Amino acid sequence: MTFKTTKLRDAISLALVAGATFGASSAFAQEAETAGATTLDRIEVTGSRIRQASVETAQPVVVLSRENIENMGVTSVADILQNLTSAGSPAISRGDVLASGENVGGYYIDLRNLGASRTLILVNGKRLGANTTGLQDLGQIPASAIERIEVLKDGASSIYGSDAIAGVVNVITRRRFEGAELNAYYGQLNEGNGTNQTVDFTIGTSGDRGSVTMSIDYGKEEPIWARDVWYARDGSRGPAFPGAGWSPVSQNGSFCDPCTPSSAAVWWTLIPGQDPTDRDSYQVHTAAFNANSNEQMMARTGIERRSIFVAGEYDVTDNVRFVADALYNHRETTQTVAGYPFQTAAFGIPLSGDSAFNPTPGTDLTIRRRLWEVPRTTESNLSTYRLTAAFEGYFELGNTTWDWDAGGIWNRNEMLKVGRGDASLAAMDLAMGPSFVNAQGIVQCGTADNPIPLGTNLGAGECTPVNPLLPYGVAGAGSLSDPNVQAFLFPYYHDRGLTESTTYFANLSGTLFELPAGDLGIAVGYEHRNEQGRFVPDAFNQAGLSTGLPATTTAGGYKLDEFYVELAVPLLSEVPGAHELTLNVASRYSDYSTFGDTTNNKFGLVWRPVEDLLVRATYAEGFRAPSVDNLYGGVGGSFESYTDPCGSTGPGNVAGGATCTASGVPADYVQLGQGLVPCSTFPCQTPDQFLSGSNPNLTPETAETMTAGIVYSPEWVSGLDISLDWYKVEIDNLIASDSVTDILQDCYLRGIAERCTLFTRDPTDSHINALNFSLTNKGRLETEGYDLGVRYRLPETAYGNFSFDWQVSYISEYNLWANNNPDTVAQPSVSFAGTFRTRSNLGVDWQYGDFGATWTARYYSSMKEGCAVTASYDPTYCNIPDYVAPDVPDGLPLRKVGSNTFHDVQFRYNTPWNGTVSVGANNVTNHHGPIMFSAPNNQFAYYGGFDFGRTLYMKYQQRF
Template identity: 40%
Template sequence: MKQKTLLATAIAAALVLQTWSVAAQDAAAAQTDQSSAKSLETVTVTGSRIRSVDVETSQPIFTMDRAAIQATGLTNVSDILARMPSAGTPDITPQDTLSSGTDVGGQYVNIRNLGSQRTLVLVNGRRWSTSLSGLTDLSTIPVSMIERIEVLKDGASSIYGSDAIGGVVNIITKEKFDGAEANVYYGQNGEGDGQTQNYNFTWGHSTEKNSIIAGIAYQNTDPMWNDSRSETTYAQGPRHPDAGWSGTGPYGRIIDPNTGAQYVINHGATDSSNLANYHPFDGSSNADLYNSQKDMTFRAGSKLKNLFLQDRYKLTDNITLHGMASYSTRDTSSQLAGYPFSTGTTGVEISGDNAYNPFPGQDLSFYRRTAEMPRVTWNNSRLAHIDLGVEGYFQFLGHDWNWDAGYTYSQNKIRVRSTGNIYLPNATAALGPTTTIDGQLACASAADRAAGCVPWNILAGPGATPQSVWNYVNHVGTDRQTSSTDDYTANVSGGLFDLPGGTVSLAVGVEHRGEKGNFRPDAADSAGLTTNLASAPTSGAYNTNEAYVELDVPLLRDLPGAQEFGINVASRYSHYSNFGSTTNNKYSFRYRPFADLLVRGTWAEGFRAPTIDDLYGGTGQSFETFLDPCDSKFGAAASNAAVAQRCAASGVPAGYRQVNSTTGAPITNNNGSQTPVAFLSGSNPNLQPEQSITRTLGLVYSPHQVEGLDFTVDYYNIYVKNIISSVDAQSILNYCYVQNDPSFCSRFTRSASADASTGLAVGSVNNLNESLANLGTLKTEGYDIGIHYRLPETAIGTFRIASDSTYLTKYETVSGPGAIPVTPVGFMNGEDGLYRLRSNLQVDWNYKQFGASWTVRYYSGLKDSCYSNDPNDLIECSSPNYTNPWWGTYGMSQKGSVAFNDAQFRYTAPWKGTFTVGVNNIFNKKGPFYYSVTTTGTGSAPYNPAFDIDRYWYVSYNQKF
């Protein structure tokens, strides 16, 4: 009903304006002589379905042409878009080593720090494939086929439907190309790792009726390893090399079944059955601890292969057929340190009848990292995408109209293969009772021996375990996921009638889209028979039927004080088979008081529909790292009496200390500890869509006195409610105790007694549920500022100066009803740096066959948690009494701003070959370490993933034929 009223009002207003326009013709004294008007080609601008000759719209659009893309020296779309000041850290990055799932290894984009799922990605104006979790992998789009990238930094659900909340990325591919082009690229980090090789070849041929383009691309990026540089070798960076080490190393640690004392086998000893070969566990020094960072990849390696074919055929003068097909494969690999195997996390014990047990006759609890068998994950993704359509033109009501109809099909198949996890039934057998057969130690069970069982001397250090044992206990797991989309669209747009300001235009369209997919986890992992995280299968589908209408009304033109004034109204109705219907409207205006100045603004409703994974995903497990607010030394209870009272009321004992699960000792800093028991997360089939309101207001000033100079300022305000969120462990505990929201207190339980096998103390969190819900709100606002100047040509060439900045004034989150708003602008929030100011400045120069550019990327300083805010031992804590609104704890460390400088030089030879050499982060600038980054989601050093890890240089050669 809402949509019908909107449409009727808009059309009625347009008809009244048509009548008024007859009387207004005389007032328009400066009307353009129609006989001298030029016939201009109309174009489609991202964010509107109406074709227009005016490319300046009422919406803020950032455009990168092919030259700007090449000037970055980057070879994948995700990294290119991440350079935008308005972009945040994607939900998953190549250095998310600890993250699991089928999306790991992909490349994503995140506009406005609103999340990758709230950024819609289009290719040539049509939706690209998404995973079951709603993420769009940009690695499937080869850079060699891109003509330009348009980024609409505005809500656009009224035009495109779901997901267009943070913005829309529209990747435009080449439409016409004659000849052939080959590119070769090589780059590497200053430390000699992360080598990238890129090869692509494009061929095209155009005739009067037909234009065909084919391309092939290959890219190989080698991994970066933690132990290759000081920034990543240790968990807390080079300033604290003794911190963050694991208590579970490759030398066996045992718990005396009689006294509870812990012992570690002497390094180098192999007779684990003799207690004399052990010494008391020392958790205070590195002697018995282990630096697991050195065994891990910092950034994953990948191989990308793309095939691309596009054709446009002019069937008649007014009808054109078009088609596009692409096939992409992505292979990524990452490595974690060997599994920290222990009785507490698996329930597996060393049998009292095992010959290697130093306490004969008594089952024994143990800790042992399988460092000799690191955990390696290979992720293979294959995407097939087909886009077929027809478009045409016709005359109606005395105006040009265009129409199009199309069908898009995409299918994504992902296989994740992992090794290095332990198959628990075999480990139980290998650590079970033993016997002697023909003078050789063997597993006591004949059935186990027949299955390949070999006794495991697990407590001895590296070198004492033969390969036959590793082969027996190692589990090779395989997960598979398939998702597919069928999308049918039809659109028509054109002019209705003329007003003094121009032609009133209308666009209408319909869309039917079906999404389906399934995830099949490894059977042994799913059954809990391995040390890999368990997950349940996912299977589901939904479809949506949608219709939209857009009306553009240019009211005034060429009048004193109103060189141009127009409005645009759009509305989209969407009906989903799972949750029902939603209607989203958008209103925008453009006003040019005089020729040099454009004022523009929008008000738009938006939504994000729950994904298949949100609705139908199986229950998963994760081992979360968190700081317990009830910890009496580092938690909020240490300085907040109200929190301490709430903790006591929930059964937490006085003086409670959170225990480091790997060392068994109380935690020593604000970083907390990883839970020794898995927490649960899951889907919710009753989820409703997220909803948003976006407001923008901007100015575009192009003074005629200085040709080539443009200033833009755009204010944005985005409000999102009913956010679909799993709510992590840290947030749940903080909401319950710090923000006093009792609805979160039922999501977890605490131990009533100590458990030596798991390391849980009395009062420790022993169970926590992170299932999804429509919960909370998010509001962000700020300014985008752009200055672009193409200087007049000089004797030494042409210069172009471009400056783009985003100034963030608000980023406010509310966890749920009654919760305290948190405004962490200027803070490091997990992986996202909520910078007050991000800015890019580039100077580009061209002279004959030479060209060069210099780019400066600036990030303002951030507030970070202290390494330690212990009053007796302050470390990296500039404001120990500062109340941190994000974590609810005291202490803040101010980290300074940082700027990276990039340089590039180009030379075009007479034979149409172009040589390029460049260096990104030319001064090898090191950004700050952020201790509030939860190991960057990586298990690696707490380094900001937005920053360059070190200097990166590259060379490329382009040959046109």
């Protein structure tokens, strides 16, 4: 099948609505390659199942070629995609070092800020396996195996089923590769840490009837420590407020006397060099003894990956081919966070009055002690196995050609998490219980009449006593630095996870008959999928027998059958006012074993009034089915950060209001944080674990997506391509975790009485001591915006080839409703941290013979966040003191920070021996983003999607 190429067709094949940060010349190299072809096999473009020679569709598709990827200074698929201007905040940034569960260490992409679970990931048009939370790890795919990446920024549930609400990422791997290729990358932050190194090797061979291509990747990113990062080393509020957020539960150890009321408790800590068993050896614990937990925290987790990808094909007959690919990936992720802030009041384990270490014999003591000597470290190991096999071919029926394929996919993820640093409560109870000095002068658990054998085997009835009042670095009996004490109190914990997905599919596409304007194309297909998963926390955590967060087993699965049909109907062709007019219609029926069935439809229109102008529009229905974790997840615990509306010092409070008073909260109540110390900064972390869990009664999210746009490649300006696309997405029955903030605001600000039943307060000091929340189909989300793309390739000059690429994504609306009640007021989120109103990338590429260079500027518009005006804050930081929005009509103090631009450069040289040397710097100016007290997508006061600092790197490629 042949067709005449046009500038417009080339432009669409290059996906002019892209938001990537690659140099423009490499993209135009792809354009030139496409333009040079006059006869192409029928291809399947992401977003359509109908195979065709033309790449033009009604939907906006971004194409990142292999050359684009090689001209970037990043090494993972997710980092490549995160630089798209349409990409939202990272789902789990590497700075979320307190994140737990299966997702840690994975790379996920979030299009349109709609959530990573609403972006579907495909490999060669087939689903990538997901874990029990429904997230698909792009890091499983070795970058060396990639031929190109196609990103559909439109709803596609009618084509691909669940999850394709925000869009689809389709990773196309290399096939029929001939020869060998070696790549090496070494990068490092300018501070000298955060080393990143990768090595990959690809080899392939092909013959008359088949081919085999194999890629092997190894990559290792060293962790970055918070103590080495400018925005974290001084504490949780950044360098502007050193010491802010430091915890009174410190490595120095302290006891309270008196202990009540909690807000007025006096805490005592050991005077350096004094006798820990003498009550007079203690002084009042002041802020000078507080703990800067960031000294022990990672600012970025460490990760190590090994991948093997093999793709092969064999022509069984002239029109039947067998294709298969196999993937193995092993990921090791290391997290380290500060030692656990142990508070005996939370567990009912005081330092016994009969302990040999008690400075007030006969009186049990309430203790606070951060277990600094044994930081909490978790190593997550994930192994992924994936196999795809299918037969594909074509046959002639009359004067038309029909394409078909049928096969299966098997994907399995096996996870093992090994952690240490949380204390065994049973061991701690014994170690802090009665103890005495035996005849050998050694402190021993128990009493002289009923001693407990010394040792570290709790199960064998042994015990090693601990003195929690000895500060970190101070030796002595019972010190937490004693290896025997550590061996007794800190066991190793093991969590295990397993997910398995099996899919069978069959597809058929071809031409029903010829219409006056062209062929009436059709595609039909069937898919059966079986998803199973479980995640089993350590028995200690399941039983609540450690200081770790409680968690129970997630286990379950579901099956589904799906049928789809798609039609491409040419209406007009080569007539005045309609060089082309084509209608695309698709529908998919899905039957789930969990919630029942659903049907989703899509309509698309392509109109080309003249040859160099295309107008396109789509309307799509979509859905996202609840994941295994959504439906069958266990109960988990967390220490949430929030602002109590009844606190008299928090922002936007209603202290003294009728609802607060009815709850028994006095008008002068001050919110209590860790250690039951009054909060001075907000949001403030609770001293108590709150519980959350799944919901087996969840129903699917439903969505409507609309897009419209133009693509213009004027014949009178050679090398210029312009595109503009509008989109609007509406999601109902939103599956989301309820939040502490929503619950408290619903109770105290919105007067929803049933929400007040989800938490309790301590009757003596009024702090919230228990709260339960779970997943619900609670809300609605709407977002609307525009994508602009301008590319221009200058005519060849005596100084080389220059090309420019400017991409902009603009969010005009992003509103979230707390529930489906139409009377609920929308919460606008545009320009709040992470949801940038504008993201823009400008790239300039230069190529002169064997030399080349790329410069890219990445722009992020300003951000807002909530703030508090307290003694520890400069009031000028709240530079929007009376922010008014539909959800806060009476005004709320906010803080606004300016825009940020990061610059990347790369220089490259093609050697005479068929190699390429590249050197570059990401964020070459070492630009620092602003401190964000709300810590968006991060554990620290900095936006998790921004660069840590300047990254210098060198790449070498050798082709054989």
